[in-house]
Amino acid sequence: MNTSANYPSFLGFDYVELWVGNAKQAASFYKTRLGFSVFAYQGLETGSRTWTSYALRQGDVTLVLSSALPPGNKEFNEHLARHGDAVKDIAFRVTSCELTYEQAIAAGAVSIQSPQKYTDDHGQIVLATIKTVGDTTHTFVERSGNSKTFLPGFVAINDPDPLEQVLASVGGRSLDHIGLNISEGEMEPLVEWYERVLGFHRFFSIDDSIVHTKFSGLKSIVMADSSERIKIPLIEPASGIRKGQVEEFLEYHGGAGAQHFAIRTDDILASSQALHERGVETLKVPSAYYPRLREFLQVANIELPEDIDVFAQYDIMMDFDENGYLLQTFTKPMSDRPTAFFEFLQRRTFNGFGANNFRAIFEAIEQEQERRGNLR
16 A cells, blocks of 8 residues: 555645536636636647647636537547536646656556656646546646646636626635545445555545435545645445435436535635625525524534624535634536536634534435435
């Protein structure tokens, strides 16, 4: 097993790539609704004859939206038919791409692309890709020098979107974590894979004794690199009376994959207001949640600078311990398939994952499942 003592350093998430049916339209959605800005592009105009991609950024969060150009791209067409618009690649910034790749392959990883070097007048990028769960991949990205190139083949986009002058900034700062949903029984093998192949460790875990309703439940183990800059919750359904939210994702996604992106913000109230003004639909928190929260805070003798009535207005939930607290809100799925969604969160000296909110989150999701006819 790889350990942090002998494994190259991970520097954090580099980007997340989604394969989508129409990259141009998807980029417009992520700009106007979620507040991202396009900063790089590849397509026919840049000499790319096979792919078109838009690179978007909000704070340090980078998304790449890609579509195949020729109609006969078998891999892309099968991925789109099976998963819909979905995450294809979760890329990590590393200190040494070649060493990270070599150790991963030696530990049993399946190679998609061996290390490739790309050099311009200002620096070098080294890329390599391995397979992870389902059809998802991990790319290792090593950047050196002062190159402004995002990825090979991309050109910088410097034209500001006129809507940025009209719409309030969402204020996302960094990618806190990405949740991967997997089938029941796959948890321990995948945990062992992240430990052995990438040298990650178990950061946090919770099971269905805590995360459940009368209908369903889940188990989760959060994997993290040695610096804990990268966190990936692995989420597995627990057998219930009815179909839970994880099973619903697996059914409509066509198997395991990335379910949610958690973006950190310094001011969740401002972020929530901006999302609301941009027309983003958020998950409706059950009405009984906020009276219970007031009771908990009173017993714990905690006074908040924020107003709980405003939390209720924007469907913001709170978890806390003796060290601090977490504020979080969730969007509804980003596509017609009830699959991937976004979480926006603010941490105040709190490193947990909102365990005390999980039941309320489940109840909120089950309300939406009922509307979709999928709670059965």
